């Protein structure tokens with residue numbers, strides 16, 4: 001069994017969750033915040049059998065869009081001498097995905 005951990009844009013959450021349910025997957029959503037942009041994103045947990053992982057990834061892939069955002073770099077990235085930092089272009093998502101091995105799952 002695997003746990004698919006997907007970090008996605010909040011705007012894609014409803015569509016992706018609907019699509020996962022339609023394809024027979026169970027999912028849990030956590031509201032999260034990106035360390036770099038410090039903006040809200042969403043993390044989706046999908047536990048599924050090994051042989052279904054590729055199909056689940058395809059559902060995620062086809063429901064998450066890559067976005068270009070212009071942001072002021074976080075303070076940690078700006079030199080002290082720079083008073084007015086310029087916005088930088090950042091490509092965010094569609095989805096950042098980790099697939100983890102699960103030793104055991106129980107549901108009582």
Ligand code: 2BA
Nearest residue numbers: 007033034035036037038039041090091092093094095096
């Ligand atoms: P954030 O950390 O807010 O990052 C948003 C986007 O900013 C990233 O998009 C990337 O394009 C850029 N970025 C992040 N760190 C950067 C850095 N040190 N220098 C320059 N640009 C940087 P994605 O790579 O698509 O990541 C989207 C979100 O996925 C991230 O939001 C974070 O919440 C999560 N994420 C990405 N990689 C991760 C990792 N290795 N571990 C945990 N979470 C991760």
